[in-house]
Amino acid sequence: MIQTGVDPMNLVTHIGLYHYLALAVLLFSIGLVGLITSRNMIRVLMCLELMLNAVNINFVAFNNYLHLDVMAGQVFSIFILTVSAAEAAVGLAVVIALYRMRSSVDIERYTVLKG
Amino acid sequence: MVPAWLTQLLQALHLSIGPELSLVLWGIILFTGIAILGQAAVIFMVLMERKVLAWLTQRKGPNRVGPWGLLQTLADGVKLLFKEDIMTTGQDKLLFTIAPAIFFLPVFVLYALIPFTDKLLAIPLPTGALFVFALSSISVVGIVLAGWASNNKYSLLGGMRSAAQAISYEIPLVLSVLAVVLYTGTMNIQEILTAQNAPFWKWFGIWLTPVSFLIFLISSIAEVNRIPFDLPEAESELVSGYNTEYTGMKFALFFLAEYAALFAMSALTVIFFFGGYYSPIGGTLCHTFGWDRAFESAVNLPGLGQLMQQFEMITWGLLKTYIFIFIAMWLRGTLPRLKPDQLMGFSWKFLIPLSLINIFMVALERQWQDTNEVVYGYLWAFVLVFGIGGFCWTMSRFFTRKLQARFQS
Amino acid sequence: MTEAIIFWAFTAISVTAALGVVFNRSIIYSALLLILVFLSIAGIFVLNNADFLAIAQTIVYAVGMTIIVLFGIMFTGDRAMLDEPLTSVRKLVSLVLATFTFVLLIKTVQFPFSIQPASQSVIQTLMQSGSTKMLGELLFSQFVVPFELASVLLLVAMVGAIVLAKKTFADAGEMSSQQLSYSIDSGEPTKEANSALHAAASRGEVHLEEVTRS
Numbered sequence: 001m002i003q004t005g006v007d008p009m010n011l012v013t014h015i016g017l018y019h020y021l022a023l024a025v026l027l028f029s030i031g032l033v034g035l036i037t038s039r040n041m042i043r044v045l046m047c048l049e050l051m052l053n054a055v056n057i058n059f060v061a062f063n064n065y066l067h068l069d070v071m072a073g074q075v076f077s078i079f080i081l082t083v084s085a086a087e088a089a090v091g092l093a094v095v096i097a098l099y100r101m102r103s104s105v106d107i108e109r110y111t112v113l114k115g
Numbered sequence: 116m117v118p119a120w121l122t123q124l125l126q127a128l129h130l131s132i133g134p135e136l137s138l139v140l141w142g143i144i145l146f147t148g149i150a151i152l153g154q155a156a157v158i159f160m161v162l163m164e165r166k167v168l169a170w171l172t173q174r175k176g177p178n179r180v181g182p183w184g185l186l187q188t189l190a191d192g193v194k195l196l197f198k199e200d201i202m203t204t205g206q207d208k209l210l211f212t213i214a215p216a217i218f219f220l221p222v223f224v225l226y227a228l229i230p231f232t233d234k235l236l237a238i239p240l241p242t243g244a245l246f247v248f249a250l251s252s253i254s255v256v257g258i259v260l261a262g263w264a265s266n267n268k269y270s271l272l273g274g275m276r277s278a279a280q281a282i283s284y285e286i287p288l289v290l291s292v293l294a295v296v297l298y299t300g301t302m303n304i305q306e307i308l309t310a311q312n313a314p315f316w317k318w319f320g321i322w323l324t325p326v327s328f329l330i331f332l333i334s335s336i337a338e339v340n341r342i343p344f345d346l347p348e349a350e351s352e353l354v355s356g357y358n359t360e361y362t363g364m365k366f367a368l369f370f371l372a373e374y375a376a377l378f379a380m381s382a383l384t385v386i387f388f389f390g391g392y393y394s395p396i397g398g399t400l401c402h403t404f405g406w407d408r409a410f411e412s413a414v415n416l417p418g419l420g421q422l423m424q425q426f427e428m429i430t431w432g433l434l435k436t437y438i439f440i441f442i443a444m445w446l447r448g449t450l451p452r453l454k455p456d457q458l459m460g461f462s463w464k465f466l467i468p469l470s471l472i473n474i475f476m477v478a479l480e481r482q483w484q485d486t487n488e489v490v491y492g493y494l495w496a497f498v499l500v501f502g503i504g505g506f507c508w509t510m511s512r513f514f515t516r517k518l519q520a521r522f523q524s
Numbered sequence: 525m526t527e528a529i530i531f532w533a534f535t536a537i538s539v540t541a542a543l544g545v546v547f548n549r550s551i552i553y554s555a556l557l558l559i560l561v562f563l564s565i566a567g568i569f570v571l572n573n574a575d576f577l578a579i580a581q582t583i584v585y586a587v588g589m590t591i592i593v594l595f596g597i598m599f600t601g602d603r604a605m606l607d608e609p610l611t612s613v614r615k616l617v618s619l620v621l622a623t624f625t626f627v628l629l630i631k632t633v634q635f636p637f638s639i640q641p642a643s644q645s646v647i648q649t650l651m652q653s654g655s656t657k658m659l660g661e662l663l664f665s666q667f668v669v670p671f672e673l674a675s676v677l678l679l680v681a682m683v684g685a686i687v688l689a690k691k692t693f694a695d696a697g698e699m700s701s702q703q704l705s706y707s708i709d710s711g712e713p714t715k716e717a718n719s720a721l722h723a724a725a726s727r728g729e730v731h732l733e734e735v736t737r738s
Binding site: 050 | 528
Binding site: 136245248252253259271278 | 526552556559575576579582583586587588590591594595598652653654656
């Protein structure tokens with residue numbers, strides 16, 4: 001575990017790669033809970049953005065600790081930023097269009113494909 | 116950048132847990148000083164606006180409260196402090212209260228990034244030129260929240276219009292600064308200023324990209340929600356827009372934050388396009404003419420020459436900033452307000468294509484600079500920017516008319 | 525040591541705010557807590573030598589995404605403000621699933637990666653001028669094709685979002701019969717769907733019957 005930069009003697013004062021990965025995993029799981037249990041479509045989109053941000057933390061942390069000479073992790077992070085911004089914009093446009101149809105953003109009411 | 120006495124003080128107190136602590140402390144000390152002086156500037160600007168508008172309309176401004184009305188802002192502040200803090204029933208109390216704070220704080224933090232002399236910069240960042248615009252755009256969220264939390268149709272409309280206007284005009288703002296960043300090759304504000312340490316005909320706003328300067332000026336006035344881009348707070352149309360329901364100290368926060376943003380944007384105009392804190396001859400006058408050395412040897416104190424130079428830099432910086440603040444107030448007193456569709460069309464259809472063409476031209480100028488054909492490149496760039504820009508504008512007007520005609524039939 | 529203080533501060537803020545995003549009843553408070561999450565993640569980027577990415581994150585997410593989400597919330601009205609609770613079985617199942625994912629991923633990242641310290645020149649450049657120059661060199665040499673594709677994607681997304689969210693006109697010759705039937709199925713057609721239906725009936729495409737409600 002020393003190789004990940006984590007010193008088990010003082011986990012609190014020495015921040016290694018593992019700390020950032022653990023933070024990313026925690027945010028990802030919280031986003032996952034929100035994604036599955038939200039009834040409001042906009043909250044679902046917000047939790048999706050949370051998950052994508054957790055993945056961004058992952059990329060940047062790996063870039064910082066494993067190979068800082070080539071900034072490929074940060075470049076890919078920029079692409080994730082771009083793609084998720086585009087996808088959130090289109091997603092919200094879809095939510096607004098659906099709202100015009102049924103006056104509701106409740107996910108439980110959009111059950112046409114069920115059964 | 117951190118003075119030696121601060122590091123020695125921290126070591127004497129056994130508080131140095133790393134080299135960052137002295138940096139952070141010095142940043143905090145400088146920022147506190149600059150912010151206090153910035154607030155003094157804002158207070159002065161409130162009075163200056165009323166006097167300038169009065170002078171433009173052949174009146175006298177406030178002149179009862181102090182000599183030349185100098186205590187007027189103090190009187191206004193005391194009045195706003197004592198007003199009743201009204202909250203109507205449908206409002207969300209928490210959001211209503213924190214919206215002015217969200218609007219005010221990022222503008223306040225901007226003062227930490229603007230250099231007033233070459234040593235008086237609270238937080239020197241390698242990406243300062245971009246971070247400034249990131250901060251100034253956070254305050255848009257405060258406006259939307261203020262419009263929503265007021266539980267008032269007109270406030271909501273004003274808030275959303277203001278957000279749309281702010282994000283539309285942010286693009287040409289950043290793109291015009293991008294031209295300057297492209298030319299100097301760095302986003303560090305101090306290095307951009309060092310590149311302008313030259314006589315005034317070599318400043319970026321005059322020699323390199325006057326188009327960029329004009330786009331920045333227009334966009335910065337739009338970002339601060341001033342006339343002619345005043346629609347979110349238009350008194351004759353939206354009953355003062357997003358700050359309709361605000362009274363007392365919260366209204367004062369909105370009011371002061373707007374002037375603080377105007378000061379910050381004018382300071383940025385000066386920094387990016389007009390040589391910052393350097394004199395029009397380049398460097399400082401007292402250093403070029405040797406007055407600082409003469410003064411030093413006359414009074415026999417070794418650090419006094421430096422101090423004189425710093426004072427002169429602050430003077431030049433503030434003078435130029437106030438010239439641009441005066442221009443903004445002049446525009447307020449003279450121009451009518453733009454309609455929403457005119458406002459958005461102007462940004463998206465004219466300013467953005469123009470700034471993109473401008474970046475291309477600046478890149479070409481940079482290339483030609485290396486091969487010593489600067490004047491030729493500059494002339495060609497100027498002609499092409501206005502030619503293609505005018506073409507874009509006429510095309511956009513043409514298509515707007517056509518679309519309006521089709522939907523009215 | 526200072527890195528540890530800053531890291532734990534940002535971790536505490538981002539995890540608390542993320543929990544607030546998921547579990548808060550009012551969706552506007554969720555959107556505001558989401559700004560906090562984005563800003564603290566920007567702080568973590570700065571800790572990891574990614575200062576340009578931190579500023580990009582602030583501009584795109586903390587400002588742009590928040591404004592989009594707030595506009596979406598405000599366009600979709602008052603009735604959507606409070607989330608109605610789900611059945612407890614569903615909540616339990618989702619928590620179990622999330623805990624399982626969490627444990628699985630934590631075990632996955634406990635892998636002895638070999639950390640290579642960066643070369644001195646890179647560290648010098650990063651300390652003096654930040655990561656912008658290196659990012660720029662990579663983006664325009666090795667990753668230029670994804671860069672151009674990303675810009676095309678943004679253009680397409682912009683056009684698509686405008687087309688999807690465009691308001692249909694009140695005389696609604698524009699609604700297709702599929703859209704009309706979808707909105708009628710739910711039992712609560714909107715005003716636009718209603719007027720479109722009547723317009724279609726007056727054109728003779730649809731046959732409406734009067735239903736008297738008791």
